[in-house]
Amino acid sequence: MASVTSSAFLLPSVSPNKCWSSALRRNPKKLIVRAARTESKGVSLGSRAPHFELEEPLSGNMWKLDDFESYPALLVMFICNHCPFVKHLKKDIVKLTNLYMKKGLGVVAISSNSIVTHPQDGPVFMAEDARTFNYPFPYLYDPSQDVARAYGAVCTPEFYLFKKDGRRPFELVYHGQFDDSRPSNNVTVTGRDLSLAIDCVLSGQPVPPNQKPSVGCSIKWHADGNV
Numbered sequence: 509m510a511s512v513t514s515s516a517f518l519l520p521s522v523s524p525n526k527c528w529s530s531a532l533r534r535n536p537k538k539l540i541v542r543a544a545r546t547e548s549k550g551v552s553l554g555s556r557a558p559h560f561e562l563e564e565p566l567s568g569n570m571w572k573l574d575d576f577e578s579y580p581a582l583l584v585m586f587i588c589n590h591c592p593f594v595k596h597l598k599k600d601i602v603k604l605t606n607l608y609m610k611k612g613l614g615v616v617a618i619s620s621n622s623i624v625t626h627p628q629d630g631p632v633f634m635a636e637d638a639r640t641f642n643y644p645f646p647y648l649y650d651p652s653q654d655v656a657r658a659y660g661a662v663c664t665p666e667f668y669l670f671k672k673d674g675r676r677p678f679e680l681v682y683h684g685q686f687d688d689s690r691p692s693n694n695v696t697v698t699g700r701d702l703s704l705a706i707d708c709v710l711s712g713q714p715v716p717p718n719q720k721p722s723v724g725c726s727i728k729w730h731a732d733g734n735v
Contacts, residue, residue, distance in 0.1 A: 552680070571616065615645035620727055621728040665686065681708075
């Protein structure tokens with residue numbers, strides 16, 4: 509089995525038998541969640557990736573789940589433009605995804621926020637954001653919010669890592685945080701948690717099941733279901 513050497517920015521090397529044990533040894537700090545914060549909710553590991561077919565505002569191209577069929581793993585991220593939790597990680601998300609996409613990871617980001625209440629998250633501004641930060645992944649717009657609901661997404665950022673074995677559908681193996689850093693806690697951004705999960709998947713090893721939820725802004729849902 510291939511060795512696992514984590515490539516996160518400040519993440520130390522992880523030996524093959526430590527994908528599981530290194531996570532178990534970590535002693536998670538107690539997280540104080542304020543009213544403005546929302547935690548990602550439990551989604552069953554092993555569940556299949558819901559289908560999507562959405563437009564990328566930057567290029568006008570349509571992307572669907574089947575476009576990633578050839579990848580051994582797929583990272584689906586729910587993000588947006590305005591959220592301070594996303595802004596805090598944005599440059600490091602680009603670094604991490606650039607690194608792992610070169611290793612064969614498929615990556616897609618989706619914005620599902622209502623542009624009635626948050627016009628700054630609309631398609632025109634999404635294209636500007638993707639261009640400004642040079643996103644290496646497609647950044648898709650979910651105007652009906654049906655895709656967010658299908659995935660069970662509730663916050664931004666929210667990360668879903670799926671693995672694929674042969675012709676079997678993508679199966680969820682990680683639904684957790686980027687790392688312990690938050691906009692106001694002075695913890696250095698490392699991408700440790702997500703990097704460890706990706707390293708395990710790409711090396712064919714099990715992902716640790718004790719996953720800390722992602723914390724961020726709530727998804728801005730349409731009032732009364734109006735698009």
